[in-house]
Amino acid sequence: MSNETGPWALSSELEARKQKHLYRKRRLLQSPQGTQVLLDNKPYLAFCSNDYLGLANHPDVVAAFQRAANECGVGGGASHLVNGHHQQHHALEEELAEFTGRDRVLLFSNGYMANIGAVNALLGKGDLVLEDRLNHASLLDAGLLSGARFQRYQHANPTSLQQYLSKPGYDDKRKLVVTDGVFSMDGDIPPLPELAQSCKEKNAWLMVDDAHGFGTLGENGGGCVEHFNLGQNDVQVLMGTLGKAFGTSGAFVAGSELLIETLIQKARTYIYTTAMPPAIAAATRVSLKLLQKENWRREHLAELIKRFRHGADQLGYELMDSASPIQPLVIGSEEKALKLTAWLENKGVLITAIRPPTVPKGTARLRVTFSADHTLEQVDTLLELLDQARPK
Numbered sequence: 138m139s140n141e142t143g144p145w146a147l148s149s150e151l152e153a154r155k156q157k158h159l160y161r162k163r164r165l166l167q168s169p170q171g172t173q174v175l176l177d178n179k180p181y182l183a184f185c186s187n188d189y190l191g192l193a194n195h196p197d198v199v200a201a202f203q204r205a206a207n208e209c210g211v212g213g214g215a216s217h218l219v220n221g222h223h224q225q226h227h228a229l230e231e232e233l234a235e236f237t238g239r240d241r242v243l244l245f246s247n248g249y250m251a252n253i254g255a256v257n258a259l260l261g262k263g264d265l266v267l268e269d270r271l272n273h274a275s276l277l278d279a280g281l282l283s284g285a286r287f288q289r290y291q292h293a294n295p296t297s298l299q300q301y302l303s304k305p306g307y308d309d310k311r312k313l314v315v316t317d318g319v320f321s322m323d324g325d326i327p328p329l330p331e332l333a334q335s336c337k338e339k340n341a342w343l344m345v346d347d348a349h350g351f352g353t354l355g356e357n358g359g360g361c362v363e364h365f366n367l368g369q370n371d372v373q374v375l376m377g378t379l380g381k382a383f384g385t386s387g388a389f390v391a392g393s394e395l396l397i398e399t400l401i402q403k404a405r406t407y408i409y410t411t412a413m414p415p416a417i418a419a420a421t422r423v424s425l426k427l428l429q430k431e432n433w434r435r436e437h438l439a440e441l442i443k444r445f446r447h448g449a450d451q452l453g454y455e456l457m458d459s460a461s462p463i464q465p466l467v468i469g470s471e472e473k474a475l476k477l478t479a480w481l482e483n484k485g486v487l488i489t490a491i492r493p494p495t496v497p498k499g500t501a502r503l504r505v506t507f508s509a510d511h512t513l514e515q516v517d518t519l520l521e522l523l524d525q526a527r528p529k
């Protein structure tokens with residue numbers, strides 16, 4: 138008997154995915170990240186990276202990485218709590234604390250681990266975790282893993298949240314409300330001041346994952362908390378990632394002294410893992426400076442977004458309520474979305490289709506994203522192709 142029968146019939150499971158147009162494939166990137174990439178030996182104009190400010194391959198960031206690698210080597214070598222907490226990590230934490238206006242910051246290896254670690258250090262059995270139903274997978278997983286009572290509220294809806302916050306039996310328990318700062322597949326921003334107010338009334342804490350807001354939102358790129366002017370008494374747990382607008386790799390949690398000390402003691406994804414390479418921290422310190430200082434990057438992004446939204450709307454495409462560099466075009470069925478991306482790829486434009494379960498059924502979409510490195514002419518090229526591709 139084959140060892141892939143019965144409960145181990147992986148091939149029929151994979152075949153079923155293919156039938157439903159849900160099969161995922163990787164392709165080979167043969168160039169640095171950027172607006173023009175080489176993928177599987179073919180050049181593309183790309184609109185699907187999260188490198189929103191164009192820092193992933195910025196010469197100053199690359200040079201800082203090289204310099205630091207010469208000074209501190211490549212590997213992190215050990216956990217932060219053993220002897221892996223390098224002065225480059227420490228300096229980045231201090232600079233991020235100042236940038237976010239929080240007491241302290243703790244670095245994690247990536248955003249997924251930051252979310253799992255923070256939620257699980259704070260909550261356990263008997264507590265309550267409330268999540269926006271469109272939260273990023275890592276936040277949903279974090280809540281489920283914690284063993285706390287798990288409840289989703291209506292997307293970006295403070296009224297729905299209030300109902301669940303009033304759930305009896307949790308008055309003296311920890312209640313944590315968790316939301317994306319900019320929703321990763323829709324690009325919209327939740328009403329954080331209202332959510333924070335509801336939390337205060339019910340003695341709950343608010344955790345915001347601003348993976349897509351840092352660098353793109355706020356006067357100085359301080360993300361949704363700068364945009365809404367919310368301090369650490371409004372958003373007690375603030376999480377950001379370094380692999381998107383920062384253009385490097387890693388993540389951080391920012392908050393009070395007590396929060397950070399608690400995470401150092403209890404966040405298992407912080408304790409039981411090797412520190413990120415210190416040269417990554419050094420490179421991120423340079424990208425943080427660029428992100429704060431070079432306002433033109435955010436201004437140019439705003440222009441690109443405006444031009445695209447105006448053009449796509451005129452062509453009759455369904456846009457989402459988004460002011461961020463995430464500008465999805467909702468197509469509907471998985472099959473149609475895949476057809477459109479394939480057609481665009483044939484014309485040299487790369488935009489990945491996002492399908493369930495990443496987004497709700499019937500809302501498969503082209504997740505168009507912009508980078509400060511795109512030109513207005515490149516947006517026009519995209520619009521011209523979308524014009525040709527649209528059902529007439």
Ligand SMILES: *Cc1c(COP(=O)(O)O)cnc(C)c1O
Nearest residue numbers: 247248249273275321348378380
């Ligand atoms: C990308 C992303 C993460 C994960 O961050 P990584 O550093 O890539 O692991 C977490 N939350 C949101 C909202 C994201 O978009």
